[in-house]
Each structure stands twice: as structure tokens, then as C-alpha cells.
Amino acid sequence: xxxxxxxxxxxxxxxxxxxxxxxxxxxxxxxxxxxxxxxxxxxxxxxxxxxxxxxxxxxxxxxxxxxxxxxxxxxxxxxxxxxxxxxxxxxxxxxxxxxxxxxxxxxxxxxxxxxxxxxxxxxxxxxxxxxxxxxxxxxxxxxxxxxxxxxxxxxxxxxxxxxxxxxxxxxxxxxxxxxxxxxxxxxxxxxxxxxxxxxxxxxxxxxxxxxxxxxxxxxxxxxxxxxxxxxxxxxxxxxxxxxxxxxxxxxxxxxxxxxxxxxxxxxxxxxxxxxxxxxxxxxxxxxxxxxxxxxxxxxxxxxxxxxxxxxxxxxxxxxxxxxxxxxxxxxxxxxxxxxxxxxxxxxxxxxxxxxxxxxxxxxxxxxxxxxxxxxxxxxxxxxxxxxxxxxxxxxxxxxxxxxxxxxxxxxxxxxxxxxxxxxxxxxxxxxxxxxxxxxxxxxxxxxxxxxxxxxxxxxxxxxxxxxxxxxxxxxxxxxxxxxxxxxxxxxxxxxxxxxxxxxxxxxxxxxxxxxxxxxxxxxxxxxxxxxxxxxxxxxxxxxxxxxxxxxxxxxxxxxxxxxxxxxxxxxxxxxxxxxxxxxxxxxxxxxxxxxxxxxxxxxxxxxxxxxxxxxxxxxxxxxxxxxxxxxxxxxxxxxxxxxxxxxxxxxxxxxxxxxxxxxxxxxxxxxxxxxxxxxxxxxxxxxxxxxxxxxxxxxxxxxxxxxxxxxxxxxxxxxxxxxxxxxxxxxxxxxxxxxxxxxxxxxxxxxxxxxxxxxxxxxxxxxxxxxxxxxxxxxxxxxxxxxxxxxxxxxxxxxxxxxxxx
Numbered sequence: 001x002x003x004x005x006x007x008x009x010x011x012x013x014x015x016x017x018x019x020x021x022x023x024x025x026x027x028x029x030x031x032x033x034x035x036x037x038x039x040x041x042x043x044x045x046x047x048x049x050x051x052x053x054x055x056x057x058x059x060x061x062x063x064x065x066x067x068x069x070x071x072x073x074x075x076x077x078x079x080x081x082x083x084x085x086x087x088x089x090x091x092x093x094x095x096x097x098x099x100x101x102x103x104x105x106x107x108x109x110x111x112x113x114x115x116x117x118x119x120x121x122x123x124x125x126x127x128x129x130x131x132x133x134x135x136x137x138x139x140x141x142x143x144x145x146x147x148x149x150x151x152x153x154x155x156x157x158x159x160x161x162x163x164x165x166x167x168x169x170x171x172x173x174x175x176x177x178x179x180x181x182x183x184x185x186x187x188x189x190x191x192x193x194x195x196x197x198x199x200x201x202x203x204x205x206x207x208x209x210x211x212x213x214x215x216x217x218x219x220x221x222x223x224x225x226x227x228x229x230x231x232x233x234x235x236x237x238x239x240x241x242x243x244x245x246x247x248x249x250x251x252x253x254x255x256x257x258x259x260x261x262x263x264x265x266x267x268x269x270x271x272x273x274x275x276x277x278x279x280x281x282x283x284x285x286x287x288x289x290x291x292x293x294x295x296x297x298x299x300x301x302x303x304x305x306x307x308x309x310x311x312x313x314x315x316x317x318x319x320x321x322x323x324x325x326x327x328x329x330x331x332x333x334x335x336x337x338x339x340x341x342x343x344x345x346x347x348x349x350x351x352x353x354x355x356x357x358x359x360x361x362x363x364x365x366x367x368x369x370x371x372x373x374x375x376x377x378x379x380x381x382x383x384x385x386x387x388x389x390x391x392x393x394x395x396x397x398x399x400x401x402x403x404x405x406x407x408x409x410x411x412x413x414x415x416x417x418x419x420x421x422x423x424x425x426x427x428x429x430x431x432x433x434x435x436x437x438x439x440x441x442x443x444x445x446x447x448x449x450x451x452x453x454x455x456x457x458x459x460x461x462x463x464x465x466x467x468x469x470x471x472x473x474x475x476x477x478x479x480x481x482x483x484x485x486x487x488x489x490x491x492x493x494x495x496x497x498x499x500x501x502x503x504x505x506x507x508x509x510x511x512x513x514x515x516x517x518x519x520x521x522x523x524x525x526x527x528x529x530x531x532x533x534x535x536x537x538x539x540x541x542x543x544x545x546x547x548x549x550x551x552x553x554x555x556x557x558x559x560x561x562x563x564x565x566x567x568x569x570x571x572x573x574x575x576x577x578x579x580x581x582x583x584x585x586x587x588x589x590x591x592x593x594x595x596x597x598x599x600x601x602x603x604x605x606x607x608x609x610x611x612x613x614x615x616x617x618x619x620x621x622x623x624x625x626x627x628x629x630x631x632x633x634x635x636x637x638x639x640x641x642x643x644x645x646x647x648x649x650x651x652x653x654x655x656x657x658x659x660x661x662x663x664x665x666x667x668x669x670x671x672x673x674x675x676x677x678x679x680x681x682x683x684x685x686x687x688x689x690x691x692x693x694x695x696x697x698x699x700x701x702x703x704x705x706x707x708x709x710x711x712x713x714x715x716x717x718x719x720x721x722x723x724x725x726x727x728x729x730x731x732x733x734x735x736x737x738x739x740x741x742x743x744x745x746x747x748x749x750x751x752x753x754x755x756x757x758x759x760x761x762x763x764x765x766x767x768x769x770x771x772x773x774x775x776x777x778x779x780x781x782x783x784x785x786x787x788x789x790x791x792x793x794x795x796x797x798x799x800x801x802x803x804x805x806x
Contacts, residue, residue, distance in 0.1 A: 034156040037082035060763040070140035072306025077144025084317035086160040095178030123178035141320035187443040192252040220528025237470035244401035260292030268335035271506035280750025283450035287333025295696040296765035331747035339444035345478035410442040527634035529722035554782035560722035594689030594718035604674035608666035689716030756784035
């Protein structure tokens with residue numbers, strides 16, 4: 001028997017194990033790759049009347065061509081499911097309050113809240129009242145989703161299903177409608193503002209609390225100058241003396257995190273420019289909505305053609321149609337109006353808590369029994385109690401002293417928002433466009449418009465309540481009708497304009513109207529700085545090109561820095577590093593590029609200022625709730641640092657401090673923190689994008705350390721909370737960015753085929769696909785994908801064709 005040295009035995013064993021491991025990895029790879037979609041060939045499916053052609057172009061954008069609208073939207077449902085089935089499953093479970101079924105007890109709290117609010121119930125009610133023509137299109141879209149699910153029966157589903165151990169149920173039309181409700185919830189959270197205002201007023205008094213929650217700035221730009229402002233529309237709602245909301249605010253933040261955003265951080269830009277201001281003499285339209293970062297992206301690029309339907313732009317997986325896009329005849333874009341469409345009513349219950357007081361009589365509560373299934377745990381029954389104003393959302397948490405009912409426009413039994421979008425998608429002119437928008441309900445949006453005939457316009461569409469009294473800023477007594485809603489602002493009375501004299505309209509969640517507008521639209525507009533910069537550039541320009549539009553979408557010049565920096569530069573540094581940092585700011589042009597050292601210094605300093613100003617008077621608990629509002633702080637800080645309100649007098653020090661002392665301490669603390677994060681004590685060596693990273697988390701595997709590197713992505717980025725190319729700075733995880741530009745679109749009616757778009761990560765939701773994060777670096781570099789609209793351009797760029805056959 002031949003002797004083999006032990007080293008050789010170990011070497012052979014190691015090689016054997018590596019081969020086996022490689023084979024295992026290869027086997028797992030091929031198993032996982034089996035769930036990648038088939039994008040070429042022919043597939044026979046039930047549910048269509050004629051063949052549907054799906055051409056995927058060089059940038060993975062599907063161009064769906066059919067003979068009818070219904071078959072075309074069937075094709076859209078099919079490709080959405082092909083590329084984003086897990087995302088769609090996750091979204092509908094959020095909307096229905098059914099995440100705990102697959103994620104376990106960690107999702108129980110948010111499930112309970114969403115079941116209590118009733119987004120699922122509202123979706124079912126809206127579907128029952130949907131008109132027949134729209135029902136057929138939604139049913140066709142849903143059938144496309146189900147056709148793909150059926151085609152995968154017995155085959156590998158996206159890996160998320162395998163890892164969580166379940167298969168998707170067939171889709172129902174209500175699952176489509178529910179995601180529109182969740183988008184409305186994501187873009188409207190005024191009820192949490194009401195609670196915070198009540199808590200601040202209890203601590204500081206109503207007047208001082210109001211200083212911390214201004215509606216807008218005195219000199220900020222208005223979307224429609226001279227068209228009326230809501231200041232005289234209502235007397236402020238009385239602030240309740242002793243509202244004890246328990247953990248409702250914390251729960252609100254959890255829900256926003258679940259939806260992929262941060263409370264009061266989401267926003268958007270759009271603008272439209274008349275031919276009188278463009279090089280081509282034709283209108284141009286730009287739109288870039290800001291939403292929570294995630295992977296896969298919120299959006300999915302597509303082109304759908306069939307019957308009277310021929311549109312291209314941004315779709316939302318799980319919904320038919322195009323919230324933003326063009327159809328060759330008109331183009332449209334949206335931003336959030338920041339409308340106040342939610343009110344909290346303080347109800348009075350009887351001793352047995354089975355009745356509530358209304359108009360001097362006891363009325364029975366409506367009680368709906370629900371059961372939340374929890375993976376690995378017993379099911380949890382809940383009783384949803386509803387008054388005439390809406391569900392008692394206070395039932396969703398412990399420790400709430402008063403019963404609080406939520407009145408919210410999106411919970412109305414009738415809602416034709418999806419019909420409105422589909423109508424916009426097929427509109428030919430302003431008349432068709434506005435007729436479609438008359439059906440729009442929630443969320444309230446600023447629509448900009450352009451058409452090939454040379455017209456531009458703007459319409460604020462959606463349901464805005466008309467209150468009997470009060471302005472919706474605080475919870476109000478529910479026992480009588482003093483604060484009841486008396487319907488909604490008539491569509492014709494909503495802010496709008498057509499071919500305005502100045503030749504452009506720009507919106508950035510800023511105040512919509514000024515002057516004597518008779519209705520309350522909002523009491524919390526976004527800070528003015530993005531709008532200020534957009535208007536500044538558009539007003540100064542002539543002969544604009546599509547590249548000028550792209551440059552403006554990528555603009556990182558901050559008018560907020562312009563406003564705040566003179567107040568900071570009154571301070572001299574107390575040591576060599578501080579003096580060097582201040583010198584960098586003195587020579588800074590205010591552009592927050594990724595490589596900027598001054599940008600890193602500015603935000604290192606800025607991060608520490610709000611706590612230094614307000615925490616002593618608010619206390620740790622309330623400061624934590626208030627300081628999370630980055631947009632609100634942007635409206636408050638310039639005035640506070642100029643000495644308004646007396647915030648610089650630190651109550652904990654004797655003698656009292658002034659603003660300069662506060663700023664010195666904040667600068668030193670901020671520079672210490674930034675030096676650790678940069679790995680250098682020399683501010684000149686710092687880069688903003690070294691610490692400011694755009695984070696795209698996968699739900700739910702970003703929370704699993706072993707899976708996070710496979711599924712989640714991040715990238716260094718420029719910009720900040722107030723630049724046009726918005727990149728909000730997070731306080732909890734300095735200085736990461738979890739919200740930002742989710743989609744960019746530029747439509748040029750002077751050269752329609754040169755129009756362009758892009759979203760954040762990639763078209764595919766499959767982490768093994770080359771299209772999973774293919775857009776990410778291009779998005780960061782302000783590059784775009786062509787909006788190929790004509791048949792010749794699509795055919796020339798086709799990389800794969802799939803035909804669905806009946």
C-alpha cells in the first residue's frame with residue numbers, strides 16, 4: 001500500500017470540497033436562474049382575444065403592442081408580473097394588512113394599523129363602484145398578472161417566495177385598487193401633524209408651537225402668483241388642551257418606513273415650458289417625483305399600445321396605466337400638492353364603549369371583526385370600531401387617552417382615480433385632459449400639461465375638503481357639526497391655468513395660490529428652495545433645450561445654503577480645524593456636488609444645529625418627534641438663527657447663550673463626527689459623497705445580514721434636502737439618503753423621439769438579472785434612457801420579442 005503524506009490528503013480533500021461547493025453553488029445558481037422571465041418566443045395564454053407582442057429594447061423597456069386596449073393592458077399586467085411579482089405581492093399585502101402572514105410577528109403592528117384604517121376595505125368599496133368600462137380594463141390587467149402566475153405553476157417563482165415558503169394567490173381587482181390607496185397614504189400624512197402640533201402646544205403654548213410649524217415662508221414662490229391664498233379661508237382649529245396620543249406618532253413613522261419613505265420627506269418637481277421659451281418653438285415638460293428609495297424601483301418603464309391607447313412613461317407595478325408620461329399628443333407630469341385631506345376627530349364614547357356621541361344623541365359604533373394571521377404564531381383577532389367620521393385609529397396602539405377617528409378623503413366609498421389616470425393616458429387635448437382629471441380623487445396632485453399643438457397648462461386635481469370651520473391643523477371635537485366636512489372643493493374652483501402669460505408653470509410641493517383663495521388647501525407646504533431655484537432658472541432663460549431641462553433636473557445649487565450661510569459665517573472657529581472649515585464655507589459657491597468638501601462641512605454643522613436650538617425647550621421626548629421633520633426645519637432655521645422666537649437662549653446655561661455660542665458648539669460637535677466618518681481630521685480632504693449615500697433597501701431582505709449584500713444597493717451621491725436634484729439628509733442614520741428622485745422624464749414636442757426618462761435602479765426585480773441595478777450609476781450621473789415611441793425606433797433597438805397568443 002502506497003503511503004500518501006497527510007498534506008496531500010488534506011490538499012485533495014480541500015480540492016474535493018471546493019469542487020463540491022462549486023457544484024452546489026452552480027446548482028443553486030441555475031435553480032435560482034430558473035425564475036428569470038422568458039422574454040423571447042411564443043406563449044399560449046387564456047384571457048386575450050388576439051396576439052400581444054412584447055418587444056424589450058436595449059434598455060429593457062417593454063413595448064407592448066396589441067389590437068385592443070384590454071389586450072394591451074393584459075400585456076402590461078403580464079410583464080409587471082414577469083419582472084416585479086415579489087414587489088407586487090409585498091405591496092398588496094401592505095395594502096390589505098396581511099404582511100404578518102408571511103413575515104411573522106414583526107409585521108403585526110403595522111398590519112393592525114392598516115386593518116384599522118381600512119385601506120383594504122376602501123379598495124373593495126371603490127371597486128364595487130367602478131364604472132363598467134374601467135372595470136373591463138382593470139380586469140384585463142389583473143388577468144395578465146394571473147396568466148403569468150399560472151404559467152409558473154410547478155416552476156420556480158422569484159426567490160423571495162421560495163425563501164419565505166409560500167406561493168402567491170391569484171390577483172383580484174381589489175388588489176389593484178388597494179395600491180392606489182397606499183400611494184395616497186404615503187403622500188398624505190396630515191393626521192400626524194395634528195398630533196405633533198397638539199403636543200408642541202401643550203409644552204410651549206399655541207403661539208410658540210405655531211412658530212415651529214409654519215405653513216410656508218413669507219417670500220417663497222407660489223405656483224400661480226396672484227391666484228389666491230388660503231390665509232383668510234378659515235380660523236385655525238382650536239388646539240386640544242390635553243391630547244395624549246400614546247405611540248401614534250411612532251406608529252406613523254413605522255408605517256412611512258414600511259411604505260419606503262420618511263414622514264414629510266417625500267416631494268417632487270415638475271415644470272412645463274411654452275414654445276415661446278424653447279429653442280424649437282414647441283413646449284417641453286419635465287417631471288421628477290420624489291419617493292422613498294427601494295429596490296426594485298417604485299417605477300417601471302413601459303410603452304403600451306392597443307386600440308385608442310398608446311402611451312409611454314412611468315408605470316407602477318400593480319397598477320394599470322401611466323401616472324407620468326406622454327401619448328404622442330399630450331404629455332403630463334405630477335407632484336404632490338401637500339393638501340390637507342385628513343382630519344382627526346376626538347370622539348366621546350359611553351361607559352360601555354359601544355356608542356359615540358353625535359348631535360346630542362348616542363349612536364352605535366360600527367364594529368368590524370378582523371383576524372390577522374401571523375406566521376408561526378396564533379392568529380390575532382381585532383375589532384375595528386368606526387364612527388360617522390371614520391375608523392378609531394387610536395385603537396391601533398396602547399396608551400391613547402382619547403378616541404381619535406380619522407376622516408380621510410381616500411376612505412370614501414367611491415373613488416375613480418384609476419379611471420382618471422386611464423383617461424389622461426388617452427386624452428388628445430386640454431379638454432380631454434381636464435375631463436379625465438374631474439374623476440381624480442386621491443392623492444391630491446399638481447398636474448402639468450403640454451400638447452403637440454403648442455399649449456401648456458396646470459391643474460391641481462383631487463378631493464380637498466371644505467370644512468364648516470377650522471383649518472384642519474389640530475384634532476377637533478366630534479360631538480357636533482362645527483368642524484364637519486361639507487363636501488369637497490368644486491373641480492372648477494381648484495387651482496388651474498392654461499397658457500399662462502409668463503410661459504411656464506413650475507411646481508415643487510410649494511404653495512399653490514396667493515391672494516384671497518376661498519378654500520384651505522394646505523397648512524404645511526414644502527420648503528420653498530427647490531421651487532425657488534427652478535423658477536430662478538426658468539425665468540432667466542430663453543431658447544431652452546432638452547439638455548437645459550436635464551441640467552435643471554440635476555441642479556445641486558442650493559438657495560437654502562444661500563439663505564443660511566451668511567448666518568453661519570458670523571461665527572469664527574474656536575480652533576484650527578473649525579477655522580479651516582469656516583474658511584472652506586466662505587469660499588464655497590453653494591453647490592452640493594459629490595466631491596465637495598464644503599458640502600460635507602456644511603451638513604456636519606447643520607446636523608447639530610436643530611438639537612442645540614430646540615431640545616432644551618422641547619425636552620428629549622418631544623425633540624425626538626419634532627427634529628425628524630427635515631423639511632419643517634428648513635422653513636424654521638433661517639428665522640430662528642436670525643434671532644426670531646428667542647430659541648438661541650439655552651435654558652440650561654447661565655448666563656444665557658446667544659446664537660453665536662450655539663453655533664460654535666454645533667460646529668465643533670459636527671466636525672468631530674464628520675472627521676470620524678471621513679477617516680481624516682483635515683476638512684479639505686473630505687468628500688460629500690463619501691458619507692452621503694443613496695440607499696436602496698430590499699423589502700424585507702435588507703434586514704437579513706446574510707442576504708442584504710445580495711439584494712440591497714447603495715451609491716455615493718451629491719445634492720441635499722433642498723436642491724432641485726433632491727437628496728434628503730437623514731438624521732437617524734447620518735448622512736444617508738433614503739428618499740430622492742425616483743424617476744426623471746423630459747418630453748420635447750420639438751423632437752418627440754429625443755424625449756427621455758429613467759428611474760433609480762433597474763427594470764428587473766430579480767437580483768440575478770443584469771437589469772436589476774443597471775440604471776443605478778446612470779441615474780446618479782444624470783443620464784437617461786430614450787423614450788422610443790415610434791415603431792421604427794423600437795424595432796431598431798429590440799433585443800428580445802415575446803408573443804402572447806390566445
